[in-house]
Amino acid sequence: MTSGGEALIRALSDEKIDIIFGYPGGAALHIYDAIYQQDKVQHILVRHEQAAVHAADGFARATGKTGVALVTSGPGATNAITGIATAYMDSIPLVVISGQVASHLIGTDAFQETDMIGISRPIVKHSFLVQSAEEIPAIVKKAFHIASSGRPGPVVIDVPKDMTDPKVEFEYKFPKDLYLRSYPILGKADPTEVSDAVKMLKAAKKPVIYSGGGVIQSDASEELVNLSKMIGAPVTNTLMGLGAFPATDNQFIGMLGMHGTYEANMVMSEADLIFNVGARFDDRITNNPKKFGLEAKKIHIDSDPSSIDKIINVDVALQGDAKLVLSQLCKEFENSKLKNTDLKPWWGQINEWKEKHGLNHNMLNLENQKDIILPQQVIQSLYKVTKGKAFITSDVGQHQMFAAQYYKFDEPRKWINSGGLGTMGFGLPSAMGVKFAFPDADVACVTGEGSIQMCIQELSTCSQYGLPVKIINLNNRALGMVKQWQDMQYGGRYSSISYEDSLPDFVKLAESFGHVGLKVEKFSELNEAMEEAFSLKDKLVFLDVLIDPDEHVYPMLEAGGSMSEMRISKKDKTF
Amino acid sequence: MLSHIAILMENQPGALSRVVGLFSQRGYNIDSLSVAPTQDPTLSRLTMTTSENSEIINQILRQLFKLVDVVMVQNLTEAEAYSIELAIIKLIAPQEKVEQIISKANNLEGKILNEQDGHTMFEIWGDSADIDTLLASLKDEEFLEVTRSGLLGMTKGNVALNTNDQTKISYE
Ligand SMILES: Cc1ncc(C[n+]2csc(CCOP(=O)(O)OP(=O)(O)O)c2C)c(N)n1
Numbered sequence: 001m002t003s004g005g006e007a008l009i010r011a012l013s014d015e016k017i018d019i020i021f022g023y024p025g026g027a028a029l030h031i032y033d034a035i036y037q038q039d040k041v042q043h044i045l046v047r048h049e050q051a052a053v054h055a056a057d058g059f060a061r062a063t064g065k066t067g068v069a070l071v072t073s074g075p076g077a078t079n080a081i082t083g084i085a086t087a088y089m090d091s092i093p094l095v096v097i098s099g100q101v102a103s104h105l106i107g108t109d110a111f112q113e114t115d116m117i118g119i120s121r122p123i124v125k126h127s128f129l130v131q132s133a134e135e136i137p138a139i140v141k142k143a144f145h146i147a148s149s150g151r152p153g154p155v156v157i158d159v160p161k162d163m164t165d166p167k168v169e170f171e172y173k174f175p176k177d178l179y180l181r182s183y184p185i186l187g188k189a190d191p192t193e194v195s196d197a198v199k200m201l202k203a204a205k206k207p208v209i210y211s212g213g214g215v216i217q218s219d220a221s222e223e224l225v226n227l228s229k230m231i232g233a234p235v236t237n238t239l240m241g242l243g244a245f246p247a248t249d250n251q252f253i254g255m256l257g258m259h260g261t262y263e264a265n266m267v268m269s270e271a272d273l274i275f276n277v278g279a280r281f282d283d284r285i286t287n288n289p290k291k292f293g294l295e296a297k298k299i300h301i302d303s304d305p306s307s308i309d310k311i312i313n314v315d316v317a318l319q320g321d322a323k324l325v326l327s328q329l330c331k332e333f334e335n336s337k338l339k340n341t342d343l344k345p346w347w348g349q350i351n352e353w354k355e356k357h358g359l360n361h362n363m364l365n366l367e368n369q370k371d372i373i374l375p376q377q378v379i380q381s382l383y384k385v386t387k388g389k390a391f392i393t394s395d396v397g398q399h400q401m402f403a404a405q406y407y408k409f410d411e412p413r414k415w416i417n418s419g420g421l422g423t424m425g426f427g428l429p430s431a432m433g434v435k436f437a438f439p440d441a442d443v444a445c446v447t448g449e450g451s452i453q454m455c456i457q458e459l460s461t462c463s464q465y466g467l468p469v470k471i472i473n474l475n476n477r478a479l480g481m482v483k484q485w486q487d488m489q490y491g492g493r494y495s496s497i498s499y500e501d502s503l504p505d506f507v508k509l510a511e512s513f514g515h516v517g518l519k520v521e522k523f524s525e526l527n528e529a530m531e532e533a534f535s536l537k538d539k540l541v542f543l544d545v546l547i548d549p550d551e552h553v554y555p556m557l558e559a560g561g562s563m564s565e566m567r568i569s570k571k572d573k574t575f
Numbered sequence: 576m577l578s579h580i581a582i583l584m585e586n587q588p589g590a591l592s593r594v595v596g597l598f599s600q601r602g603y604n605i606d607s608l609s610v611a612p613t614q615d616p617t618l619s620r621l622t623m624t625t626s627e628n629s630e631i632i633n634q635i636l637r638q639l640f641k642l643v644d645v646v647m648v649q650n651l652t653e654a655e656a657y658s659i660e661l662a663i664i665k666l667i668a669p670q671e672k673v674e675q676i677i678s679k680a681n682n683l684e685g686k687i688l689n690e691q692d693g694h695t696m697f698e699i700w701g702d703s704a705d706i707d708t709l710l711a712s713l714k715d716e717e718f719l720e721v722t723r724s725g726l727l728g729m730t731k732g733n734v735a736l737n738t739n740d741q742t743k744i745s746y747e
């Protein structure tokens with residue numbers, strides 16, 4: 001016989017979960033007592049519920065498995081909300097379990113009561129309120145299935161305290177099969193659409209493959225590479241899709257969109273065929289949708305039918321799982337008797353663009369380098385020292401864009417950032433989740449002095465569990481991305497982007513938690529400090545790099561314009 | 576134009592708020608809404624009208640279907656369907672006067688329900704637009720109260736909004 005609390009933890013273990021991230025409190029105490037009395041599921045005590053959800057999220061992004069967070073009712077639940085919204089926007093599979101006041105108190109404004117089902121409703125894929133303890137194993141099973149299948153997303157299970165009462169026992173049964181009414185999961189795409197797509201791909205003179213996070217979700221990198229090789233077209237990745245196609249491959253033209261490369265954005269605006277694989281024509285990509293791809297035919301693969309024709313109408317919609325649909329396309333492409341179109345002229349044009357305004361990946365060798373450090377150089381040094389193999393988590397701001405532009409990701413699931421919600425504070429806790437999943441891998445959090453302070457308390461968690469992540473702080477003494485917009489659109493009126501003299505001494509701060517802090521102020525010290533940080537294998541190192549505070553992220557799409565309307569530097573623009 | 580959508584959904588606490596929440600969250604308007612359990616007590620049927628354009632309707636249908644609690648969605652506007660709305664109206668007027676109003680109302684049928692102290696309540700059914708017309712024609716000083724069912728509807732013939740479909744989830 002088991003209690004509801006025990007059943008909950010046992011069901012997690014039956015779902016092959018061995019680690020969860022959380023924070024206790026009154027309504028969750030029965031659950032915590034059940035955790036204490038078993039050893040299959042390890043609980044990681046964070047310092048703030050937002051971090052519990054981000055850590056579970058980082059774990060999920062790096063492994064492809066479902067991440068689990070556990071929080072108490074009221075403030076525990078509301079603190080988890082930012083984490084849940086972050087996962088929702090990026091379609092990350094999570095199960096978030098929240099304690100709730102006892103059933104008979106619901107609706108009475110009881111102590112620490114909050115309507116978690118109501119508050120989380122718009123930012124979850126689905127949610128459950130437990131109404132009888134015996135249902136717990138079945139609810140857990142349903143929650144994991146919903147979170148991880150189709151287009152993944154977070155699922156909340158709200159558990160009133162009486163549902164986990166140790167005095168109420170029942171026979172534990174983990175269901176073998178479950179039935180959900182009308183929960184279709186798309187598999188292969190319609191074969192006629194597949195053959196239409198192949199005809200278009202073969203006929204296009206200026207095709208581009210634009211791939212997104214969906215390719216990573218469905219573990220379809222290999223299939224993407226195979227098809228891209230057959231087509232021979234340029235490939236660009238969204239911020240969420242980086243790593244799905246190897247960045248060092250010749251066909252890769254960099255990230256596209258708001259801070260995409262010049263060549264990727266030019267290719268998108270001049271293409272005669274845009275082939276979207278698992279991306280969603282997000283506004284950071286399309287810029288003004290009315291000026292987007294006017295000359296291009298469009299093909300779109302998506303596992304979520306509601307993404308099709310939501311922002312951009314397409315000619316061929318391939319509704320299905322990216323991995324399966326890409327394999328269908330590969331087969332059809334191979335068997336098709338149609339001739340491939342010669343893409344040499346197109347590549348000639350692309351290489352011209354690359355030459356003209358492509359990113360400089362060699363900035364560590366800049367001539368007449370002053371001793372000021374450029375943010376791009378920090379990322380290039382990080383890339384060099386980790387040989388491009390590290391897991392990189394990131395916060396939100398200029399540093400995030402520099403990391404996305406200059407760290408060349410060759411594998412999926414290595415680049416972990418909050419793309420959709422843009423959550424400052426995501427970097428450090430998500431790095432913890434990654435490190436728990438891959439204890440032997442290099443895990444670095446690229447952050448800014450603004451973002452890191454949003455979840456800085458987790459330095460304590462890292463110290464408790466001995467998590468040697470590397471924090472690479474691109475310290476520009478300002479909320480740089482906001483400042484950049486103020487430079488460009490508000491006449492340099494710097495409203496609330498500076499901390500004046502209040503920044504902490506990050507070295508001492510790290511040391512106070514038992515970590516190593518290193519401060520780098522001169523370019524000549526950069527590589528050496530980076531190497532030292534990664535040579536201290538079992539230490540968390542906080543590398544505080546003082547960078548040029550005036551650097552902007554370029555290219556940058558001009559608001560309201562087309563994808564070819566970019567600023568290339570402080571002086572140059574294309575329009 | 577008004578679009579008419581029928582939804583079959585789990586009869587679960589919270590299911591209705593997910594459907595209604597979807598509309599406010601994504602900025603769609605609901606013009607009318609009615610909901611009640613079906614023959615199968617685990618399912619509810621919801622009928623709604625909205626005046627969004629057809630591209631948005633397509634989005635709405637897909638977004639609705641994505642909700643785990645939503646089992647089936649039908650666009651009644653595009654199908655061959657029968658639809659009707661019922662209204663109950665109370666006027667400060669004697670029964671004889673209200674009888675005249677009912678008999679003169681275009682394309683509507685109705686009957687008196689009750690009269691008390693010069694207040695007459697009647698029901699009337701038919702097309703929503705005809706009910707609008709009737710309501711607009713009533714005198715301000717006589718009008719007291721109206722409640723409307725929202726448009727109900729159903730497809731003709733063998734197409735039906737019901738299901739025994741279950742997706743089986745097996746491990747192994
Ligand atoms: C929680 C949260 N609040 C506000 C913002 C808006 N925002 C975006 S970037 C940014 C500045 C980030 O500063 P920092 O972390 O120092 O990064 P930098 O841009 O300087 O590299 C702000 C405030 C956000 N994305 N997230």
Ligand SMILES: [Mg+2]
Pocket residue numbers: 397448449450474475476477478479480
């Ligand atoms: Mg900064």
